[in-house]
Amino acid sequence: MSSSTEHIEEPLIKGNPSFGKITSVISRISEKKAPRMWYVAISITSSLAALMFVSIGYLVWEGVGIWGLNNPVGWGWAIINFVFWVGIGHAGTLISAILFLLRQKWRTSINRFAEAMTLFAVMCALVFPGIHVGRIWIAYYMFPLPNQMDMWPNFRSPLLWDVFAVGTYFTVSLMFWYVGLIPDLATLRDRATTKLRKFVLGILAVGWHGGNRQWKHYELAYLILAGISTPLVLSVHSVVSTDFAVSIVPGWHTTIFPPYFVAGAIFSGFAMVMTLSIIVRKLFALEDYITLRHLERINKIMLLTGMMVGYAYSIEFFIAWYSGNIYEAFTFINRATGPYAWGYWIMITCNVVVPQMFWFKKLRNSIPVMFVISILINVGMWFERFVIVVSSLANDFLPAAWDYYSPTFWDISTFVGSFGLFLTLFLLFIRFAPIIAMSEVKGVLPEADPHHHAQDHDHKEPNDGH
Amino acid sequence: MKLDASTYRLSEAGRPGQIGLILGLLGLIAGGAGYWVDSEQFFFSYLTAFFYWFTFAIGGLFFVLLHHLVAATWSVVIRRLAESVMATVPFMALLFIPILFGVHDLYHWSHAEAVADDVLLQGKAPYLNFGFFALRAALYFGIWTLLSYLLRKISFKQDKGEVQDFPHKTAFISAPGMIAFALTLTFASFDWLMTLDPHWYSTIFGVYIFSGCVVSIFAFMILTFRFLGKNKILTETITIEHYHDMGKMLFAFMVFWAYMAFSQYFIIWYGNVPEETIWFIHRWEGSWKTISLLLVFGNFGIPFFILITRVAKRAGLMMVIMPIWLLIMHWIDIFWIVTPTLHKHGYHISWMDPALTIGIGGIFFYLVWSRFIARPIIPVGDPKLKASINSLSH
Numbered sequence: 113m114s115s116s117t118e119h120i121e122e123p124l125i126k127g128n129p130s131f132g133k134i135t136s137v138i139s140r141i142s143e144k145k146a147p148r149m150w151y152v153a154i155s156i157t158s159s160l161a162a163l164m165f166v167s168i169g170y171l172v173w174e175g176v177g178i179w180g181l182n183n184p185v186g187w188g189w190a191i192i193n194f195v196f197w198v199g200i201g202h203a204g205t206l207i208s209a210i211l212f213l214l215r216q217k218w219r220t221s222i223n224r225f226a227e228a229m230t231l232f233a234v235m236c237a238l239v240f241p242g243i244h245v246g247r248i249w250i251a252y253y254m255f256p257l258p259n260q261m262d263m264w265p266n267f268r269s270p271l272l273w274d275v276f277a278v279g280t281y282f283t284v285s286l287m288f289w290y291v292g293l294i295p296d297l298a299t300l301r302d303r304a305t306t307k308l309r310k311f312v313l314g315i316l317a318v319g320w321h322g323g324n325r326q327w328k329h330y331e332l333a334y335l336i337l338a339g340i341s342t343p344l345v346l347s348v349h350s351v352v353s354t355d356f357a358v359s360i361v362p363g364w365h366t367t368i369f370p371p372y373f374v375a376g377a378i379f380s381g382f383a384m385v386m387t388l389s390i391i392v393r394k395l396f397a398l399e400d401y402i403t404l405r406h407l408e409r410i411n412k413i414m415l416l417t418g419m420m421v422g423y424a425y426s427i428e429f430f431i432a433w434y435s436g437n438i439y440e441a442f443t444f445i446n447r448a449t450g451p452y453a454w455g456y457w458i459m460i461t462c463n464v465v466v467p468q469m470f471w472f473k474k475l476r477n478s479i480p481v482m483f484v485i486s487i488l489i490n491v492g493m494w495f496e497r498f499v500i501v502v503s504s505l506a507n508d509f510l511p512a513a514w515d516y517y518s519p520t521f522w523d524i525s526t527f528v529g530s531f532g533l534f535l536t537l538f539l540l541f542i543r544f545a546p547i548i549a550m551s552e553v554k555g556v557l558p559e560a561d562p563h564h565h566a567q568d569h570d571h572k573e574p575n576d577g578h
Numbered sequence: 579m580k581l582d583a584s585t586y587r588l589s590e591a592g593r594p595g596q597i598g599l600i601l602g603l604l605g606l607i608a609g610g611a612g613y614w615v616d617s618e619q620f621f622f623s624y625l626t627a628f629f630y631w632f633t634f635a636i637g638g639l640f641f642v643l644l645h646h647l648v649a650a651t652w653s654v655v656i657r658r659l660a661e662s663v664m665a666t667v668p669f670m671a672l673l674f675i676p677i678l679f680g681v682h683d684l685y686h687w688s689h690a691e692a693v694a695d696d697v698l699l700q701g702k703a704p705y706l707n708f709g710f711f712a713l714r715a716a717l718y719f720g721i722w723t724l725l726s727y728l729l730r731k732i733s734f735k736q737d738k739g740e741v742q743d744f745p746h747k748t749a750f751i752s753a754p755g756m757i758a759f760a761l762t763l764t765f766a767s768f769d770w771l772m773t774l775d776p777h778w779y780s781t782i783f784g785v786y787i788f789s790g791c792v793v794s795i796f797a798f799m800i801l802t803f804r805f806l807g808k809n810k811i812l813t814e815t816i817t818i819e820h821y822h823d824m825g826k827m828l829f830a831f832m833v834f835w836a837y838m839a840f841s842q843y844f845i846i847w848y849g850n851v852p853e854e855t856i857w858f859i860h861r862w863e864g865s866w867k868t869i870s871l872l873l874v875f876g877n878f879g880i881p882f883f884i885l886i887t888r889v890a891k892r893a894g895l896m897m898v899i900m901p902i903w904l905l906i907m908h909w910i911d912i913f914w915i916v917t918p919t920l921h922k923h924g925y926h927i928s929w930m931d932p933a934l935t936i937g938i939g940g941i942f943f944y945l946v947w948s949r950f951i952a953r954p955i956i957p958v959g960d961p962k963l964k965a966s967i968n969s970l971s972h
Contacts (some may be wrong), residue, residue: 358845367842419757428781
């Protein structure tokens with residue numbers, strides 16, 4: 113080789129911790145008494161969650177008339193929120209499954225709580241179509257249950273496909289998350305000091321003792337689950353996109369919807385991972401585990417996926433003109449200049465313009481900048497669904513039926529409340545489970561490599577070349 | 579064929595290129611004669627053949643852009659071949675010129691009298707007119723040529739150890755390059771293939787074509803390295819781990835093709851708007867139905883169950899059969915997109931189709947090969963080369 117400079121991988125974890133130190137740092141978060149901030153936070157979030165349950169209670173009592181739905185706009189915030197929350201979940205599955213298959217070792221620091229975030233986001237998502245059915249007490253008819261009336265859901269309806277797609281997604285994500293947790297739960301069990309803790313964790317750790325055969329089976333199971341989850345990352349949001357795309361409503365019926373929705377979902381999911389990881393690493397002093405390098409990589413993914421949705425917006429716009437279909441052309445011009453233009457431009461600004469700041473290394477490495485941008489992206493992604501759902505419905509084929517849609521208090525309270533539910537579950541998770549996959553992080557340390565030489569034990573300080 | 583162990587250059591290796599050149603010239607002469615037999619058939623066959631090989635060249639460009647963009651390690655050792663493939667882009671521009679002469683035979687929108695009594699085409703006229711069409715093609719080729727030139731230049735400089743901070747410099751080209759690539763390939767596939775039916779439109783079409791480009795470059799690379807391996811070249815350098823990884827990418831993008839194809843079909847079928855379904859109805863008419871079904875099972879169903887297995891991706895024989903199979907299917911895919919415009923009621927493979935495909939393919943291979951053997955066949959100056967050779971697959 114003519115080159116003399118050997119390529120050196122920088123360590124992913126800073127501070128050169130030993131295996132023991134990783135165990136104690138991560139485990140202690142759930143072992144010691146919760147910080148006062150945690151109690152403050154959970155009391156706020158659980159109040160918000162309570163607000164959601166009150167709103168749902170009133171909805172069941174009174175009916176969907178309490179929402180801002182009107183005649184052309186039969187789908188309002190509930191569907192927007194559903195798509196929004198399902199989308200948030202996608203980053204978790206992408207990180208845990210696709211990045212695993214692509215051998216991206218940096219995923220180990222963030223995969224655990226990203227997966228947890230997936231589960232909680234899907235729970236929030238499922239609330240919305242569930243309560244939108246009107247007669248919630250017979251919501252089980254969404255499932256094809258054999259009955260004496262021989263009544264079945266419409267198998268040609270994308271709404272039924274949603275039930276299957278999201279249901280499968282939740283089940284597989286839960287299994288994946290739990291299988292990944294087992295070795296860490298066993299670690300917590302072994303460290304447990306109280307009888308109760310030992311008992312509960314003992315059951316959850318299903319007899320894990322870290323033997324060779326157990327690891328072998330574990331890794332095989334993990335690989336298979338990653339393989340199963342990978343198509344789910346694409347299929348779930350593709351099916352969600354067919355809720356719109358298989359109709360012939362202008363602005364909905366377009367072939368790029370499945371990949372475009374998937375890209376948007378990953379985009380918003382990573383933004384949520386970013387928002388939460390910045391808070392978590394600060395709160396529990398995990399800066400050595402979730403390093404700037406991790407955050408920078410997330411930023412690059414957001415830049416990429418942001419441009420993918422930008423690509424979809426542009427191609428849709430072009431084809432709307434190119435098609436010569438006057439309804440398509442009107443819908444897109446109406447989005448940009450009509451009554452919901454404010455929503456459209458929030459979407460473009462937050463999703464396409466703002467992420468361009470990540471072209472600059474300095475901004476990509478600035479915590480305040482990325483924190484603000486990650487929140488703006490999720491604002492933008494919410495508005496993307498708003499623009500799609502509302503603008504296409506409010507101004508459809510019959511101008512006489514056009515109406516302006518605005519939400520009511522109950523729309524807002526249910527949505528804000530869903531954040532309460534999401535964050536409450538997340539706070540419970542960081543309190544009771546290991547938020548970083550200890551066994552996996554140990555696996556990416558230099559000393560876990562069989563070819564590792566003990567003498568160069570003090571790793572080079574990462575001077576982050578790229 | 580011999581490999582110099584210190585410079586990593588091939589010697590006595592001109593023969594495959596010569597064979598390619600001879601086949602190419604024979605094919606072009608034979609196929610070219612078809613112009614005087616049936617000019618319309620000639621241009622449709624030519625477009626199929628041109629676009630088929632174009633997807634390889636552009637796939638090579640995509641591979642190199644992506645490789646630099648994600649700062650990949652495992653693929654360093656196979657990068658030089660992809661660079662040689664993308665070097666054919668400027669020649670693809672030359673091979674595009676006959677299409678400009680065939681615009682009237684290929685594209686309905688280019689006839690003034692057709693536009694005169696078609697409201698839709700009048701609306702599209704600002705985009706679909708010969709001048710702008712040619713100008714756009716020049717722009718696309720200009721961008722691709724520039725990108726391929728810059729990325730090859732810096733790679734050769736790296737061989738000599740003249741580049742400082744290679745990852746940064748290549749990322750600086752590839753990041754904006756990838757955006758330009760995405761837009762140009764999309765509009766090129768709109769221009770050259772989608773407007774064959776000027777009324778039809780599909781927003782996913784560019785991504786659909788893109789998926790085929792990636793399948794073709796990985797299939798091509800696997801086959802070329804297998805050919806080298808048969809001649810005892812790079813057997814210790816391109817290991818079974820690399821074949822496994824390339825096989826995974828081949829599998830992934832084959833599935834991605836199916837995902838794009840299904841999305842396009844499904845949304846159009848379900849929506850059932852006549853101006854959109856017409857495209858698929860043409861491809862379901864008469865014997866075209868067979869070709870449509872062949873694509874479903876041949877380009878997805880059967881290879882899916884074979885390539886998903888670990889053993890197929892690491893086996894000698896399957897890693898020859900499956901790339902060849904998928905390349906044949908990829909040709910059929912392009913044929914299935916282009917030819918129903920001409921033969922509406924059933925497929926018809928003219929003798930010009932194979933002649934021109936072999937003709938352009940031979941020239942393409944000659945160009946790739948002559949560029950490949952003119953330099954070290956792996957990027958000898960890359961600091962990540964050793965890590966790439968030693969990289970392990972799951």
